Amino acid sequence: MDKSRFEITSKQLIFIIVGSEVATGILSLPRVLSAEAGQHAWIAVLTGALVPLICIYLIDTLYRGFDDPDFVRVSHALFGKALGSLLVITFILYIIFFQGIVIRIFAEITKIFLLPRTPLYIILFLILLPVYYAVSKGGRVVGRLNEILFWILLIDLLVLLVLLPLGDYTLLLPLKDLDYKGLLKATRESFYSYAGVEILLILYVMVRKKEEVFKAAIVGQFIVIFFYLVTVVIALLIFGFEAIQQLTWPVLNLLSVRHVAVLERLEIVFLLFWLGVGARPAINLSLASAYSFCRLGRLSLARYYVLTSMGIALAIYLVAIWPRDLIEVFQLANYAGFLFLLTSLGYPLLYHIAKFMRKGVINHGKTA
Amino acid sequence: MFPFTRKRKIQTEAIKADMGADDVKLPSRLEEKIDLLKPCLAKNDDIVGRPFYLKGDPGLKAYVVHLEGIVDNISLQQDILRSLMFYARGEDCKEKGLEYIVDHIYRNCLTVTQIQKIGNFSEVIRAVFDGFVVLFFDGISAALSIDIRKVDRRNVEEPVLERALRGSKEGFVENIVVNTALIRRRLKDPNLVVKKFTVGKRTRTDVSLLYVEDIADPEIVRNVSEKLDNIYMDGILGTSYLEQLIEDHHYTPFPQFKTTERPDKAVMELLEGKIIVLADGSPDALIIPSLFVSFLQASEDYVERPIISFYHRFYRYLAFFLAVSLPALYIALLSFNPELVPVQLLISLAQGRDKVPFPVVLEVIIQEIIIQLVIETGLRLPTPMGQTVGVVAGIVLGQAAIAAGLASPAIIIIVAITTISTFAIPNSTMVLASRLVRVFMILMAAAFGMFGFSIGWFLLLVHLISLESMGVPYMAPYAPMRYPDFKDAVYRTFISQMLKRPVSIPVQDKVRKRREDG
Known part of the structure; x- marks a missing residue:
């Protein structure tokens, strides 16, 4: 597997950004946000979007000076061999932990709605099978996969839009009694739903035209914001913020609102398509971590990449099977969300500081 | 990987050694040349050799060798032997030397177009077995190989697999x-x-x-x-x-x-x-x-009207989907997710299955095996017999299986629709591929229901995306998305609007037709 197998176009980057962020989190997003902000939950979607936007800006400016903006090489150049490697390994571990949680939530939903009698470890295995298969094919294939899966996500969104006429706009009112404290808390929650944007730190090097990265990432980010906004607003319009609190995954409940002929249970049909959306962050981020791992160990991509991706999938499996029940999963998800803030803002900031301090020492681009 | 390449290298050398083993320059005396050829002539009775004299005084001794049946006999007699025996003039050579005669014959005597001068024995052997006529002359080391091959061939007929209602009726032949x-x-x-x-x-x-x-x-x-x-x-x-x-x-x-x-x-x-x-x-x-x-x-x-083509193309996509997934969907819906089926339909399906003693999966697999056997049989048998088998299989097996309580009416319909869909795919290799993928889908659905079906399709999608045909992404223009190519993939636009060549295929000249060209 040569290096051209890891090339993606900037157009594919748009869809990778969308695919890495939008996952199972969107199904519970309206409940999580409106718990704190009430009918103003949709504002939290917008305010929370600051984090990924800043993250994209920081990463882009960070890599601007480097000829070869490879995460591992830059880490080594800025922090030295030992500390640089430690940072990369931490990042990989974070990805494994985070995706373990994401896959677990996805598996739980599958168990409840689709396969109630199948043991969880088999469902997890089933989900990770296509994840491993896609990742093992390399970056180019993952890029193409993201392109085509984006349209499946769009179908899911269109299904939601069908419900728009049923909504009651008074449920969004009153607008003026804004509870700033609640909104702040909700904003913090909405940060977490943008997790996945940090993938840019690793994928930056794979994009063919580096000058288009910033634009592509921003476009992808705005698509995500739009998706979240539509989802939250529709959920609020249909249920109102008080009723949402009773529902674990309000978006799935939305689908049972309207009866569609022949397709008896719309939410199940939705979930069948959801595989392409729910497993996508795991595919993208596993790709990023397997790639970084190979670069870190100076392993030849041709020989060890497939093996590494298998190892990463296995690690995700172990993390996913670790929590005992759904409550523990949600607790861990909170930690993961916090870690996301660290990686998406902390990492780029740290690298920027190092870059600034080492400005005189390092000759850009010719870093070893 | 390495042992494989080494093996290939050895193989290559062996082939080269084979080819060059007898590589000697041709001697100039005719007897010696014929002696060299003798082992070949003795072994193969279909090699014809004939000595003759070129016209002249004295006539030059010559020898012609060729394979029987491959060479055009009329041309050999009229254009080669006749011209050499009656019109070649040996006298010219006396002044200009013997070696000149080959060029002389080539320019003045032989009324055929494809002639080559050869000098090595291995070339002679190769030429003879490739079906050329080889001429030797006494005293000259060079030989002439002449291409007058005539192969009996089939007429250009209508293609069997790609019949079209409108458009050309010519198909390729074996030549x-x-x-x-x-x-x-x-x-x-x-x-x-x-x-x-x-x-x-x-x-x-x-x-x-x-x-x-x-x-x-x-x-x-x-x-x-x-x-x-x-x-x-x-x-x-x-x-x-x-x-x-x-x-x-x-x-x-x-x-x-x-x-x-x-x-x-x-x-x-x-x-x-x-x-x-x-x-x-x-x-x-x-x-x-x-x-x-x-x-x-x-x-x-491309022959029919675009709107009609679009409609037909839609059916082919549908056919591929059904061919791959219909039996799997049936299993998943009936044994795992009956809640997705409308109640009335579910009741009638359940009534049909009332007397069937097998689980749905087994029922589907039995029918699948039967239909595959029928197809295999039908392919090999001569047409009239094949039709009989089709009728026997269709009516007897189908109707009798229901009466005997071995299958439900629904599964017969499902298998029939699937088989019909399979053959709606225009390419025969793709038909075979879809049959294999269908089995995979059946197994996935049998194990994990609709979710397994979903996983199966996801795996299939990833597999298709990962394929490349000579470096070109197989799933283009869908993945990677090439929007300009949608006009000939999702639908088919008017031929007058296909101004550019598909982007998915790398080309030098992107423009098919410029507007000003009219």
């Missing part, structure tokens, strides 16, 4: 020269290049590479030529062998190169910047590269 001519006649562009290869150590099959020089991507042309050059096999019996030897991915049921029996289709592909490979002995052309969508396109698509 590569005729096939090349069929293409040339339709594409008179001087930029159409025909490059010849000889592939196969023992079969020495003629293979031609056709492309339009200022359209086709030089990278792909070079790639294909290289791969053809590097084939070391003893026998190449047609394009299907070549296909397997030059494809990128071996572990897949999906064909990576499309074949066509129609010269008009081949020309259309050439104009899109693709490469055509013809092989002697097979009545079809290999199209390189090919995309997944092209396997679902038929040649009528």
Whole structure:
């Protein structure tokens, strides 16, 4: 597997950004946000979007000076061999932990709605099978996969839009009694739903035209914001913020609102398509971590990449099977969300500081 | 990986050694040459040798060798022997030397076009077995090999697999020269290049590479030529062998190169910047590269009106989906997720299954096996018998199985629809692929219901996306998305609007037609 197998176009980057962020989190997003902000939950979607936007800006400016903006090489150049490697390994571990949680939530939903009698470890295995298969094919294939899966996500969104006429706009009112404290808390929650944007730190090097990265990432980010906004607003319009609190995954409940002929249970049909959306962050981020791992160990991509991706999938499996029940999963998800803030803002900031301090020492681009 | 390459290297050397073993220069005396040839003549009774004298005073001794049946006898007698025996004048040579006579004969006596001078014994052997006529002369070391091959061939007929209601009724035949001519006649562009290869150590099959020089991507042309050059096999019996030897991915049921029996289709592909490979002995052309969508396109698509083509194309996509997934969906819905089926339908399905003692999965698999056996039988039998088998299988097995309580009416319908859908796919290799993928889907659905079905399709999608046909992404224009190509993939636009060549296939000249050209 040569290096051209890891090339993606900037157009594919748009869809990778969308695919890495939008996952199972969107199904519970309206409940999580409106718990704190009430009918103003949709504002939290917008305010929370600051984090990924800043993250994209920081990463882009960070890599601007480097000829070869490879995460591992830059880490080594800025922090030295030992500390640089430690940072990369931490990042990989974070990805494994985070995706373990994401896959677990996805598996739980599958168990409840689709396969109630199948043991969880088999469902997890089933989900990770296509994840491993896609990742093992390399970056180019993952890029193409993201392109085509984006349209499946769009179908899911269109299904939601069908419900728009049923909504009651008074449920969004009153607008003026804004509870700033609640909104702040909700904003913090909405940060977490943008997790996945940090993938840019690793994928930056794979994009063919580096000058288009910033634009592509921003476009992808705005698509995500739009998706979240539509989802939250529709959920609020249909249920109102008080009723949402009773529902674990309000978006799935939305689908049972309207009866569609022949397709008896719309939410199940939705979930069948959801595989392409729910497993996508795991595919993208596993790709990023397997790639970084190979670069870190100076392993030849041709020989060890497939093996590494298998190892990463296995690690995700172990993390996913670790929590005992759904409550523990949600607790861990909170930690993961916090870690996301660290990686998406902390990492780029740290690298920027190092870059600034080492400005005189390092000759850009010719870093070893 | 390494042992494999080493093996190939050894093999290559062995072949080369084989070829060059008897490589000696031809002696000048005729008797000596005939002695050299003797072992060959003694072994093979279909090699004809005939001594004769060239006209002159004194007549020069000569000898002609050729294979029986391959050479055009009339041409041999009239254009070669007759001219040499009656009109060749040996006198001229007396002044200019004996060696001059070969050139003299070549220029003045032989009224055929393809003549070559050869000097080595191995070349002589090769020429004889390739079907050329070889001439020897006494006192001259050089020999002449003359191409007057005449192969009995089938007439150009309507293609069997790619019949079209409208459009050309001509199909390729087994003869590569005729096939090349069929293409040339339709594409008179001087930029159409025909490059010849000889592939196969023992079969020495003629293979031609056709492309339009200022359209086709030089990278792909070079790639294909290289791969053809590097084939070391003893026998190449047609394009299907070549296909397997030059494809990128071996572990897949999906064909990576499309074949066509129609010269008009081949020309259309050439104009899109693709490469055509013809092989002697097979009545079809290999199209390189090919995309997944092209396997679902038929040649009528471009002959019929665009709106109708769009409608038909939609059915072919549907046919592929149904062929792959209908039995799997039936299993998943009935045994795992009955809540997705409307109640009335569910009740009638359950009533139909009332007397069937097997689980749904087994029922589907039994029917699948039966239908596969019927198809296999029907393929091999002569047409009238095949039809009988079809009727027996359809009516007796279907109706009797329900009466005997071995199958429910619904499963018969499902299997019938699936089989019909399978054959609505225009390409025969894709038909076979869809049958195999269907079994995979049945197993996934049998194990995990709708979710398994979903996983199965996801895996299939990833697999298709990961394939490449000579370096071109197989699933283009869907993944990667090439929006301009949607006009000939999702739907088919008006021919007058197809101003540019497909972006998915790398080409040099992107523009098919400029507006001002009219």
